[in-house]
Amino acid sequence: MLTLVTPPEGLPVSLAEAKAQLGIKVTTVHDAMINRLIAAVTAKLDGESGMLGRALVTQEWTMTLDYFPAEIVVPLPPLQSVEEITYLDAAGEEQTLATNNYAVLGIAGSKRARIVPAYGKTWPATRDFPESVTVSFTAGYGDDEDSVPEPLRAAILLHVGHLFENRETTIVDERTALSVEVTPYGFDDLIAPYRLWGFGS
Template sequence: MGLRRTTEPGVEPVTLAEAKLHLRVDSDAEDAKIVGLIKTARTDCEFRIGRTLITSGWTLTLDCFAQLAELPMPPAISITSLKYTDTSGAEQTLAPSAYRVDLSSDPARVEPVGGWPATASVQAAVRVVFTAGYGESPDAVPSAAKDWILLAVGDLYANRERSSEKVKVPMDFADALLDPLRIWG
């Protein structure tokens, strides 16, 4: 299974103004740095909770239809296309009437109407292009995620020389902010 973001969000869940207020920064000299920290914190937040915060595009690749049950990185908004490599090696696009998507499930579930078509025995034989996220506005993002991002930006900003691969938000309660948003299992 492979998952790749194909369209970046148009905005971040936390605005530059919100981050600067949180950091108590009045100057514009480090705006570019702070914008980068917001993106880093958002990406880490999404990884930790297994969700997409702002509407963006994704491509899920699977070796066969049997692996397709749920769409990762919820909440799913829609499936743009569902393509597969048939047994003769040709790419086919499955008609939307050939499958059902339950967008009310979290994560969204996908099932065939009747049965899935046969695919070639190749890697990435099935490709699902879909859109996910809470919306296109920062206002749509759960406040707990936004609060965590602000704490992470603050930690990254204060400790920018630290050699670390992961955001280390201080205080255990900060990570607990994300617990209600996590995909468990």
């Protein structure tokens, strides 16, 4: 189970960038709406339920497991750091696993990182009880919008512009039978290289 502990402090694109995308120069009348659209499009891509299967701006999570598997696959790349691993020992007492007992592979990589026992070490025994192991980790490209890859920022701006101009999901012109798609042309191409399709990706 994944739990968001500390959400991102910012968004992948700023209000000013979105307004520039929309050609809005002075007025602030639409600022609240544009901020909501940025947040909505970001949520479509980011975090546990996002389309990408990854974290964008820095965020802190915990992951609970029922036991220690052969290797722990950490979701939501790119992984910045593993803060700690705690577990319930056979007696039911909470213990913190020393950092020299495990190795983290794939930090800052585009794929999911892995945690394995350090060379010559094995995982400790845990109580046979649900959520006996907790991994606390930090994920995301960085602390501000400039750290997020430009194709993803461009996709967010593209989608924000699309939603701003088309206030309904689908608009049908009865005269031409033309419709406006839910996502704008080019959006899927921009995000495709960053999308994780399988758990082992």
